[in-house]
Amino acid sequence: MNRRVAVVTTSRADYSHLYWVLRDLEAHPSIDLKLIAGGAHLTQEFGAAADEIESDGFKIDQRVECLLSSDTDVGMAKTIGVATLGLADALGRLRPDLLLLIADRYEMLAPASVALALRIPIAHIEGGEVSEGAIDDAVRNALTKMSHLHFTPTENSRRRVVAMGEEPWRVQRTGAPSLDHLVRNTMIERSELQTELGVVLEDAPTVVAYHPVTLAQDTLHEVDALFGALERHSGQVLFCFPNADAGSRELSRRARTFCDARAGARMFVNLNPLHYWSLLHCASTMLGNSSSGIMESPSLALPCVNIGFRQQGRERAANIIDVEAEEEAIVSALEHARSEEFKRSLAGMTNPYGEGNAASRIVETIAATELGEKLLIKRAVPI
Numbered sequence: 001m002n003r004r005v006a007v008v009t010t011s012r013a014d015y016s017h018l019y020w021v022l023r024d025l026e027a028h029p030s031i032d033l034k035l036i037a038g039g040a041h042l043t044q045e046f047g048a049a050a051d052e053i054e055s056d057g058f059k060i061d062q063r064v065e066c067l068l069s070s071d072t073d074v075g076m077a078k079t080i081g082v083a084t085l086g087l088a089d090a091l092g093r094l095r096p097d098l099l100l101l102i103a104d105r106y107e108m109l110a111p112a113s114v115a116l117a118l119r120i121p122i123a124h125i126e127g128g129e130v131s132e133g134a135i136d137d138a139v140r141n142a143l144t145k146m147s148h149l150h151f152t153p154t155e156n157s158r159r160r161v162v163a164m165g166e167e168p169w170r171v172q173r174t175g176a177p178s179l180d181h182l183v184r185n186t187m188i189e190r191s192e193l194q195t196e197l198g199v200v201l202e203d204a205p206t207v208v209a210y211h212p213v214t215l216a217q218d219t220l221h222e223v224d225a226l227f228g229a230l231e232r233h234s235g236q237v238l239f240c241f242p243n244a245d246a247g248s249r250e251l252s253r254r255a256r257t258f259c260d261a262r263a264g265a266r267m268f269v270n271l272n273p274l275h276y277w278s279l280l281h282c283a284s285t286m287l288g289n290s291s292s293g294i295m296e297s298p299s300l301a302l303p304c305v306n307i308g309f310r311q312q313g314r315e316r317a318a319n320i321i322d323v324e325a326e327e328e329a330i331v332s333a334l335e336h337a338r339s340e341e342f343k344r345s346l347a348g349m350t351n352p353y354g355e356g357n358a359a360s361r362i363v364e365t366i367a368a369t370e371l372g373e374k375l376l377i378k379r380a381v382p383i
Contacts (some may be wrong), residue, residue, distance in 0.1 A: 002032040006096035006120075008087070008111045010048050010067075011041030011244065013292075014102050016273040017125070020180040020359035021100070022058060032369050034094050038064035038083060040244045041286075047241070052197070057347060062090040066107065071249040072116060076106055083110035091118055097371050098123055101143060103291075104136035105243075106214075112146045113238075121375045123149035126176065128157030128164075130313030135214045137313070140257065148375050151362045153295065153353045154315055165381045174361040175354020176295050181277050185354030189280040197275060199266050202236040204284035204338065208255075209240040209292055211248035213310050219247035222289075222308045224323035227254055229330035235284065235338075239267035240276075278302025280355050285337045287330075294320060298351035303337035305330065318349045 005025055009015045015209050025033045037053060046067075053060060066083035068075040091099070091114050091154075099115045101108050102125040115122050115285040124147035133136045134276035144150065146159055152158040153176040163170045193316045210226060212219035230237055239255045242248040252267070259265040271279065277296075280286065285303045286293050289310040298317035308325040316322070323333040336342055371376060 002030050003098065003367070003371060004032045004034060004094065004096040005038060005098045005100055006034040006040065006061075006091065006094050008036045008108070009053070009102075010037070010041060010083075010105060010107050012040070012047065012270050012272075013243070014105065015041070015049060015053060016181075016276065017102055017176070017178040019056075019273055020184055021125070021177050021218070021362055022148045024359045024363040025100075025366070026058070028363055028367055031363070034062060034096055035059065036062040036087070036090055036094075036111075038066045038086065039079070040363045043067055043069075046244055049270050052150070052270070052272055060095065064090055066110070067244060071246060074213075076246055078212075079107055080110050083107050084113055087111050087114045088117075091115060091120065096120060097124060098149075098366065100125070100366070101147070102126055104129070104131070104134075104140035104143070106139050108143060109139060112143050116146055119376060120343075121185045121332055121371065122147040123151065123173075123362075125151045125362065126153055126157075128154075128160040129291075130160075130312065133213055133215050133289075133309035134311075137215075148205045149365065149369060150380065151358070151365070153358075156315060156352075158313070167379060167381060170378075172361065172365055174365075175356070175358040176357040177362065178273075178292075178296055179255040179299055179351070179354045179356040180359050181273050181356075185274055185277065187209045187281050188274060190282055193278050193282065195276065196266070197266075197279070199238070199277060201282050202264055205236040205238050205282065206233065206285045206287055206334070207238050207240065207279060208287045209290035209309070210251070210288035210307070211243045211246040211290060212251060213289070213334065214245050215310075219245065220250060223251060223254060225327045225330060226307060227258060228327035229334065230258060232327075232331050233334060236264045236281075237262060238265070238279065240244040240271065240288075240290075241267060241269045285334060287334065294356075295351075295353045298349065298353070299356070301343075301346040301349050303342060305333045305337050315352050317351055319346050
């Protein structure tokens, strides 16, 4: 019998990471894929990316409306509750043999909690990472302890999951599946990309991927420094839309105001994975506090300035320049990142997050793993 594998996706970011995993799950002869879309995917504010998922050829088996129209931490907390109610019905109907989750978005606590009550084993991608400046860190660790199979992006993260008491046979270092796009896709040429995005790309654009700092009392306390530095930045600035976290509306408003006053500046609400990676190919630098900067830009040897403490604790490649959330420091770091000397220093660098072959490893393990009590009942590693 085919094993039924349900996958939950709630944002453009996790869909980008899951894309090739979903392709391989769909193609595997012994797997019956069931896709659940919710959260930001179903809202116009964040680009209604569910339409993109279907245009990619995937069938969405269950839609779970759960993202509150809010810009507060209370809204985030209530979203978890609404998602739990919706996913209880969805997973109750599907009754999959395995639930696959990825990363560390706060709303992922909902499907994990429901699966626990329904005795559905969980496979989790990208556990064992560290991001000390966001609630993502606690969410990721909670998901790790609630899960039964683990696919980590680095060897250090694999060791960290085992150190948390998970049995070693459950934990496999696969690399980050988002990097599969570089191996399995053909990037869009610059001229075609400009046409498809409706923007003229200057010689050395800077891609900004910045999100609210969810562990801080004021999630936007670094933003004045960011925009102050961008006002003094001479190159083209291209923003990616922020995550659906407390403060995202104010952050996107600031970005739109900046773009309105700056020739050539643009903000993209919902870049699909191919457009996003192709844009990074055309960029001279990346700026912000996104995990994409830490995990993905190294594969392109793209200079990346990481602001503040949101990603504190993650493994770094040679292209990452960490900087305090201070205007002068950001300006200086951008100048260093764009220097020929720094770019030359990145020749031959490697990305600790993988080689671009994670999806096949993940899917083959899911297909081969014995389900039932052997997977569901966990034993603590002796102290």
